Amino acid sequence: MTRFIEALGSRIIRFTAVMGSMLLLFAETLKELLLPPYEIKNTFKQVMEIGVKSVPVVAITAVFTGMVLALQTFTGFKRFGAEALVGTVVSLSMTREMGPVLTGLVVAGRAGAAMAAELGTMRVTEQIDALETLATNPVKYLIVPRFVSSAIVLPSLTVIADMLGILGGYAIAVWLFGMSSALYWHRAWNYLELNDIFGGLAKSAFFGAGIAIVCCHRGFYTEGGAEGVGKATTGAVVISFMTILISDYFLTAWLLK
Amino acid sequence: MIEIRDLHKSFGSHQVLRGVDLLVEDGQSMVVIGGSGSGKSVLMKHIIGLLKPDKGSVLVDGTDITRLDAKHLYEVRKKFGMLFQGAALFDSMAVWENVSFALLRSGMRASEARQVAIEKLRLVGLTGIEDLMPSELSGGMRKRVGLARAIAHQPQILLYDEPTTGIDPIMGDVINDLIIKMREDLLVTSVAITHDMHSAYKIADRIAFLYEGRIVETGTPEGIRNTTNPLTKQFITGSSQGPIKIEGINA
Numbered sequence: 001m002t003r004f005i006e007a008l009g010s011r012i013i014r015f016t017a018v019m020g021s022m023l024l025l026f027a028e029t030l031k032e033l034l035l036p037p038y039e040i041k042n043t044f045k046q047v048m049e050i051g052v053k054s055v056p057v058v059a060i061t062a063v064f065t066g067m068v069l070a071l072q073t074f075t076g077f078k079r080f081g082a083e084a085l086v087g088t089v090v091s092l093s094m095t096r097e098m099g100p101v102l103t104g105l106v107v108a109g110r111a112g113a114a115m116a117a118e119l120g121t122m123r124v125t126e127q128i129d130a131l132e133t134l135a136t137n138p139v140k141y142l143i144v145p146r147f148v149s150s151a152i153v154l155p156s157l158t159v160i161a162d163m164l165g166i167l168g169g170y171a172i173a174v175w176l177f178g179m180s181s182a183l184y185w186h187r188a189w190n191y192l193e194l195n196d197i198f199g200g201l202a203k204s205a206f207f208g209a210g211i212a213i214v215c216c217h218r219g220f221y222t223e224g225g226a227e228g229v230g231k232a233t234t235g236a237v238v239i240s241f242m243t244i245l246i247s248d249y250f251l252t253a254w255l256l257k
Numbered sequence: 258m259i260e261i262r263d264l265h266k267s268f269g270s271h272q273v274l275r276g277v278d279l280l281v282e283d284g285q286s287m288v289v290i291g292g293s294g295s296g297k298s299v300l301m302k303h304i305i306g307l308l309k310p311d312k313g314s315v316l317v318d319g320t321d322i323t324r325l326d327a328k329h330l331y332e333v334r335k336k337f338g339m340l341f342q343g344a345a346l347f348d349s350m351a352v353w354e355n356v357s358f359a360l361l362r363s364g365m366r367a368s369e370a371r372q373v374a375i376e377k378l379r380l381v382g383l384t385g386i387e388d389l390m391p392s393e394l395s396g397g398m399r400k401r402v403g404l405a406r407a408i409a410h411q412p413q414i415l416l417y418d419e420p421t422t423g424i425d426p427i428m429g430d431v432i433n434d435l436i437i438k439m440r441e442d443l444l445v446t447s448v449a450i451t452h453d454m455h456s457a458y459k460i461a462d463r464i465a466f467l468y469e470g471r472i473v474e475t476g477t478p479e480g481i482r483n484t485t486n487p488l489t490k491q492f493i494t495g496s497s498q499g500p501i502k503i504e505g506i507n508a
Contacts, residue, residue: 122347125343125345125348126341126342126343126345127345127346127347127348129302129307129341129345130339130341130345130346130347132305132306132307132334133305133307133334133337133338133339133407133416134334134358134359134362134406134410135331135332135334135335135359135362136331136358136359136362137327137331
């Protein structure tokens with residue numbers, strides 16, 4: 001029993017320490033973000049890396065999510081004759097939930113893992129120390145550009161995901177089930193409010209910032225060679241996923257208030 | 258001048274530095290020797306402010322860098338150039354961008370910075386490689402590029418972390434010659450850490466022996482060669498027999 005409490009206690013201490021150090025890194029990132037000089041070139045590079053290169057994966061994920069949503073809704077709602085609502089279900093689900101969350105998960109898995117692995121490798125090969133010796137603040141040089149571009153790029157990707165998801169739903173509802181095209185659009189647009197879209201985009205900006213801090217933190221504080229880089233990368237993806245899914249609930253609850 | 262006073266550093270319960278005192282005069286070439294895990298790297302990281310000590314001070318030209326805030330520390334760091342053990346080149350950048358990194362950061366135009374890089378590379382005996390990526394270079398070339406990067410912003414102090422480790426003996430000697438050349442041509446103060454005695458004798462005009470977190474003995478290469486200290490003697494002759502015990506081995 002004592003051993004159990006000991007183990008639990010040490011886990012809680014470690015968890016709190018990691019959370020604390022992430023918050024400190026977040027604070028330092030914000031500070032370095034505001035102080036000149038600004039890392040414009042590096043930020044553009046990261047927008048390419050995190051954003052543009054994620055478009056294909058995000059697009060495929062979104063199209064198929066929209067398709068399966070339409071498929072499930074159509075067949076399910078048909079049982080009580082409400083299949084005409086397919087458009088509404090797809091557009092609300094995509095903009096409010098699936099768009100931001102799936103985009104977040106895809107980017108965390110793709111770009112977040114890369115951030116942790118790259119920074120982790122730089123740490124264990126002393127490149128981060130080398131930056132310091134060349135009088136360059138590594139938080140400013142490495143983390144700020146990733147943070148900014150991730151927070152900007154996620155909402156942009158979410159817009160793409162929202163649109164493609166709704167188009168995917170259209171394909172199934174109209175082409176597969178022969179629903180009238182006008183009805184789909186009518187139902188998709190009429191019950192959609194601007195707040196649904198903006199709420200989703202706000203969430204995705206939060207996810208973007210969260211992914212960058214979590215993944216950069218894991219990478220930046222990597223210890224112990226190649227194995228450490230592996231652990232950092234796994235940890236980064238797992239913690240990012242948890243952060244997205246858990247914060248999604250609370251953000252949604254708060255936005256719906 | 259670098260003056261280290263009573264430097265202590267622990268990681269968790271592991272005491273690495275237990276009161277290091279060391280003085281490096283301007284223009285001197287100090288080599289700190291010591292076994293693996295003796296705290297040499299930790300000592301070096303304190304000299305350039307990458308680590309903060311638990312106790313003690315590091316004075317660089319009279320300024321205690323352990324008490325500086327980040328901004329002033331970066332200013333002091335401009336006096337330093339450091340060659341890392343694995344060269345620590347930025348693998349996302351071409352060789353010339355690596356070499357002129359500090360210059361580009363301080364706002365020099367790319368075309369000009371590239372010229373400086375080419376010139377610094379020539380100084381370490383490398384030509385025509387400025388557009389290659391670090392992954393295309395051999396270990397010895399990487400170290401020389403690392404050295405070119407360390408001297409690009411004209412530092413007054415050069416730090417070498419195990420300069421001859423991980424490369425073949427001939428390349429090791431090339432690096433030794435370069436370290437001597439840097440000191441003579443650029444008039445820099447240098448501090449190297451190594452366990453390669455051949456290299457230490459060649460590049461040092463002072464040698465300090467670090468053992469169990471303290472400097473046991475300091476002297477000229479000749480003085481160290483003829484030491485009467487049994488600890489130093491065992492280390493420089495590379496014997497498994499003597500007062501230095503290796504954990505897990507009963508000598």
